[in-house]
Amino acid sequence: MAxxxxxxxxxxxxxxxxxxxxxxxxxxxIIGLTGTKFGCGMSQCGACTVHLNGSxxxxxxxxxxxxxxxxITTIEGISTDTNHVVQQAWIAExxxxxxxxxxxxxxxxxxxxxxxxxxxxxDIDNAMSGNLCRxxxxxxxxxxxxxxxxxxxxxxxxxxxxxxxxxxSSMKG
Amino acid sequence: xxxxxxxxxxxxxxxxxxxxxxPSMGKANPLNSMLTDTLAGELNAFVVITKDNKxxxxxxxxxxxxxxxxxxxxxxxxxxxxxLEDVHIVSTTGAKKHGGQGAGGSTSVRTKFKTLREAGAQAxxxxxEAAAKRWGVPIDECYAxxxxxxxxxxxxxxxxxxxxxxxxxxxxxxxPKLKDPKDFKLIGKSLPRLDVPTRVNGTAMYGIDAKIEGxxxxxxxxxxxxxxxxxxIDDSAALKVAGVKKVVKIERALPHKTIDAVAIVATNTWxxxxxxxxxxxxxxxxxxxKVSTADYFKNIHSAxxxxxxxxxxxxxxxxxxxxxAKAKKVVTGEYETPxxxxxxxxxxxxxxxxxxxxxxxxxxxxxxxxxxxxxxxKNGFKPENIKVNxxxxxxxxxxxxxxxxxxxxxxLSKKLNxxxxxxxxxxxxxxQGPVRPGMVYGLRGGxxxxxxxxxxxNRIAGGLLGWQLGKTPPExxxxxxxxxxxxxxxPYDIPNRVQIFHLEDTHIPIVWWRSVYTSTNSFAHECFxxxxxxxxxxxPLQFRLDLLKEEPRFANVLKFVAEKAGYGKPLPAGxxxxxxxxxxxGSTAAYVITVSRQGAGVKIEKVVAxxxxxxxxxxxNVKAQTEGNIVMGLSAALKEPITIVNGVVQQxxxxxxxxxxxxxxxxxxxxxxxxxxxxxxAGEPGLPPVAPALCNAIFNLTGKRVRTLPFDLANLG
Numbered sequence: 001m002a003x004x005x006x007x008x009x010x011x012x013x014x015x016x017x018x019x020x021x022x023x024x025x026x027x028x029x030i031i032g033l034t035g036t037k038f039g040c041g042m043s044q045c046g047a048c049t050v051h052l053n054g055s056x057x058x059x060x061x062x063x064x065x066x067x068x069x070x071x072i073t074t075i076e077g078i079s080t081d082t083n084h085v086v087q088q089a090w091i092a093e094x095x096x097x098x099x100x101x102x103x104x105x106x107x108x109x110x111x112x113x114x115x116x117x118x119x120x121x122x123d124i125d126n127a128m129s130g131n132l133c134r135x136x137x138x139x140x141x142x143x144x145x146x147x148x149x150x151x152x153x154x155x156x157x158x159x160x161x162x163x164x165x166x167x168x169s170s171m172k173g
Numbered sequence: 174x175x176x177x178x179x180x181x182x183x184x185x186x187x188x189x190x191x192x193x194x195x196p197s198m199g200k201a202n203p204l205n206s207m208l209t210d211t212l213a214g215e216l217n218a219f220v221v222i223t224k225d226n227k228x229x230x231x232x233x234x235x236x237x238x239x240x241x242x243x244x245x246x247x248x249x250x251x252x253x254x255x256x257l258e259d260v261h262i263v264s265t266t267g268a269k270k271h272g273g274q275g276a277g278g279s280t281s282v283r284t285k286f287k288t289l290r291e292a293g294a295q296a297x298x299x300x301x302e303a304a305a306k307r308w309g310v311p312i313d314e315c316y317a318x319x320x321x322x323x324x325x326x327x328x329x330x331x332x333x334x335x336x337x338x339x340x341x342x343x344x345x346x347x348x349p350k351l352k353d354p355k356d357f358k359l360i361g362k363s364l365p366r367l368d369v370p371t372r373v374n375g376t377a378m379y380g381i382d383a384k385i386e387g388x389x390x391x392x393x394x395x396x397x398x399x400x401x402x403x404x405x406i407d408d409s410a411a412l413k414v415a416g417v418k419k420v421v422k423i424e425r426a427l428p429h430k431t432i433d434a435v436a437i438v439a440t441n442t443w444x445x446x447x448x449x450x451x452x453x454x455x456x457x458x459x460x461x462x463k464v465s466t467a468d469y470f471k472n473i474h475s476a477x478x479x480x481x482x483x484x485x486x487x488x489x490x491x492x493x494x495x496x497x498a499k500a501k502k503v504v505t506g507e508y509e510t511p512x513x514x515x516x517x518x519x520x521x522x523x524x525x526x527x528x529x530x531x532x533x534x535x536x537x538x539x540x541x542x543x544x545x546x547x548x549x550x551k552n553g554f555k556p557e558n559i560k561v562n563x564x565x566x567x568x569x570x571x572x573x574x575x576x577x578x579x580x581x582x583x584x585l586s587k588k589l590n591x592x593x594x595x596x597x598x599x600x601x602x603x604x605q606g607p608v609r610p611g612m613v614y615g616l617r618g619g620x621x622x623x624x625x626x627x628x629x630x631n632r633i634a635g636g637l638l639g640w641q642l643g644k645t646p647p648e649x650x651x652x653x654x655x656x657x658x659x660x661x662x663x664p665y666d667i668p669n670r671v672q673i674f675h676l677e678d679t680h681i682p683i684v685w686w687r688s689v690y691t692s693t694n695s696f697a698h699e700c701f702x703x704x705x706x707x708x709x710x711x712x713p714l715q716f717r718l719d720l721l722k723e724e725p726r727f728a729n730v731l732k733f734v735a736e737k738a739g740y741g742k743p744l745p746a747g748x749x750x751x752x753x754x755x756x757x758x759g760s761t762a763a764y765v766i767t768v769s770r771q772g773a774g775v776k777i778e779k780v781v782a783x784x785x786x787x788x789x790x791x792x793x794n795v796k797a798q799t800e801g802n803i804v805m806g807l808s809a810a811l812k813e814p815i816t817i818v819n820g821v822v823q824q825x826x827x828x829x830x831x832x833x834x835x836x837x838x839x840x841x842x843x844x845x846x847x848x849x850x851x852x853x854x855a856g857e858p859g860l861p862p863v864a865p866a867l868c869n870a871i872f873n874l875t876g877k878r879v880r881t882l883p884f885d886l887a888n889l890g
Contacts, residue, residue: 001415017441018415018416018443018444020447021441021443021444022443025441025442025443028442029390029441029442029443030441032384033375034375034378034381034382034384035374035375035376036375037379037381037518037519037567038381038442038520038596039518039519039520039599039827040599040826040827041446041598041599041826042599042826042827042828044826044827044828045518045599045827047518074375075374075375076374076375079374082370082373082374087370087373087374090369090373091365091369091370091373094365094366094369094793094794094797095369095373096238096369096372096373097238097239097240097797097798097801098236098237098238098372098517098518098519098565098566098567098568098569099238099369099371099372099373099377099565099567100379100517100518100519100567100568101518101567102372102373103375106373124835125835125836126836128835129834129835129836131834131835132518132827132832132834133518133804133835134516134517134518134568134570134805134832135238135568135801135804136800136801136802136803136804136805136833136838137797137800137801138804138833138834138835138838139800139838139840139841140797140800141835142835
């Protein structure tokens with residue numbers, strides 16, 4: 001066992017765990033942040049995607065010993081009130097079916113838009129290729145990323161929408 | 174309740190002091206809070222209104238992504254005259270008063286369309302009567318709107334909560350008056366699903382997110398050769414893994430037999446997985462290591478080739494043998510579809526807490542009532558001592574109506590005398606079954622001198638779900654194996670027509686998979702109809718329409734999709750289209766798929782779908798389900814077979830079992846046909862025609878007839 005102080009969603013979080021424990025299980029079982037999901041345990045499905053220092057990683061394959069002082073962002077930490085442009089676009093396009101993979105999809109999409117605010121279809125294919133959706137919401141994911149990109153531009157490049165702007169109807173069209 | 178805004182629920186959950194402990198927040202002793210028979214403010218089993226004007230609607234169908242969290246309450250809210258935003262939605266937990274609660278067979282809307290609207294209308298009428306009495310005015314001078322009863326002339330209004338005490342004393346009307354569909358405010362509108370925000374911010378609670386105080390974590394070592402028996406367990410290394418507490422032999426109860434498994438119990442999931450890696454178990458595989466999918470297919474190919482025996486379906490007609498003998502032209506075709514897995518991204522998992530003769534369960538289950546029945550039977554609990562908390566399902570597709578993983582968790586909790594979350598890993602999910610059975614189809618068709626289709630024989634060979642699950646033989650299976658292709662589902666007018674089933678008894682655990690037998694039957698049937706059209710020298714659409722003169726509604730779906738896709742109009746060079754149709758679960762779907770040449774294979778340019786599901790409760794959600802069916806149908810056609818060699822499934826994780834990824838998904842366009850007919854299903858009917866439409870397009874482009882799934886789109890050979 002080793003003691004870690006992780007920087008999760010901007011807050012220092014102290015925990016004791018085995019150094020080889022993947023970040024995923026520390027988040028889910030120890031810290032109680034269950035928005036990050038388990039799907040395969042070998043970086044194939046992307047359900048466990050979080051950001052480490054701003055880049056998307058598969059938390060099922062990142063041991064705690066490698067995290068160190070890195071800044072971790074999970075689905076719970078991308079906005080204060082579900083008002084991230086990507087979340088709002090996901091709601092507007094009614095993307096989720098079961099929704100289980102969507103935390104990971106959204107984390108990948110957020111990272112894409114950070115580095116590329118105006119992605120093409122090919123950029124989206126590339127950035128989202130590591131995230132499986134068994135319900136088959138890919139077509140809506142694509143549309144929602146384009147919508148989020150437009151919203152981002154309208155919002156002056158800020159990822160979080162102003163308070164109050166959050167209904168699907170106000171997003172569409 | 175996990176389907177609604179949790180903060181709102183928490184605010185008022187104190188009102189209903191009984192029954193509704195948060196599924197994820199098991200209090201000191203949740204078994205003290207078993208659901209009682211009647212709730213305060215209960216107007217009927219589905220509507221509870223309390224004096225502080227909180228309106229609760231029960232959703233009797235678990236949500237695995239098909240949208241029942243919205244569709245079911247919409248039916249009630251429509252008649253109750255409330256907005257969904259203003260009500261609290263609570264999942265039912267298996268109580269008898271809520272009727273059947275299994276989500277499967279795309280039955281939710283079509284079986285509940287009347288009863289749930291009646292539940293809403295009953296409550297509305299009782300509230301209206303209570304208001305009329307209070308005001309001393311005739312009932313017909315009062316109406317319900319937006320959670321209030323209003324007196325027409327005086328415009329006096331009273332909220333439901335202020336009426337509920339009086340209303341609850343009134344007799345429940347037996348046949349309440351339902352609204353005229355033209356007055357629907359919710360049904361038929363593409364309203365946003367209100368649970369979507371919880372599914373984009375990490376707060377939606379799936380089975381795997383259940384957590385109760387003092388809970389242990391477990392994973393399971395299953396025999397790699399399915400059905401292997403434990404000879405010996407060496408847990409010395411496993412118990413040395415930090416966090417591992419115990420290694421326990423448990424039972425995996427399949428519906429038809431119970432097999433051995435070993436649970437590794439730990440303080441967290443990762444420790445349990447590490448413990449499993451270190452665990453050594455010697456298995457006695459008996460003859461089960463001789464099981465292979467290759468042998469299975471060999472047997473069923475022989476069965477359809479030999480054309481002997483088999484069980485003939487009930488709606489067979491004419492004399493196919495004689496008609497084939499007389500036919501001018503006879504065409505044959507043999508088709509094969511693979512075993513495949515459901516692979517919901519949330520693997521099977523269950524949290525269970527056995528205390529004495531009682532058990533509480535938190536699980537992603539397709540049916541809390543079904544689950545109770547299984548646990549009662551397999552784990553030996555009285556139904557009244559089983560409390561189920563149905564959690565959201567992270568995908569299911571039929572898999573989570575098979576409760577082996579639940580029985581394991583209950584068995585383990587009993588043996589541990591502690592609450593435990595038991596989780597399958599992806600390897601368990603893919604390698605242990607149950608899977609969709611592989612099927613083979615031997616088809617023969619006969620054309621007369623005028624190129625009319627006069628004879629059709631379809632020998633269907635493979636596993637029979639009812640036989641394996643409950644020893645129901647083909648003659649008692651209601652021709653389930655002929656779904657989608659029997660006369661009532663595929664109403665082509667063919668004077669001599671027969672389906673014959675050849676049962677292959679198999680040790681491979683099999684189960685229903687999204688759209689069940691139709692998912693494979695339609696591939697063979699609709700491709701073969703194309704073969705017959707080409708043999709007759711007719712356009713495949715026209716050939717079908719000629720056989721559907723007495724079936725205008727069915728034919729309309731084909732015409733509709735053909736028009737939307739520009740079928741028959743000139744295409745760019747190097748492109749072709751294919752068409753297919755199937756009726757299943759009360760709805761009819763048809764596709765036109767356009768393909769182009771690309772190297773040694775083809776590229777899917779576009780998928781156009783039309784679905785006639787009667788009244789669509791939420792047309793956008795019907796579209797979403799159809800989009801999902803296209804992706805899943807293509808995945809099953811192009812990827813992801815499950816193969817078994819020496820008793821062991823060869824696909825262990827998503828690097829070998831590979832559903833479509835985003836870059837493989839073609840553009841798609843879905844048309845929900847406007848209709849005033851009774852609702853049909855939406856979750857499954859869109860899947861079956863995908864593969865045949867694709868393969869028919871490929872034939873039209875390349876002249877190559879694909880008869881075996883899956884196949885490589887990039888290399889047609």
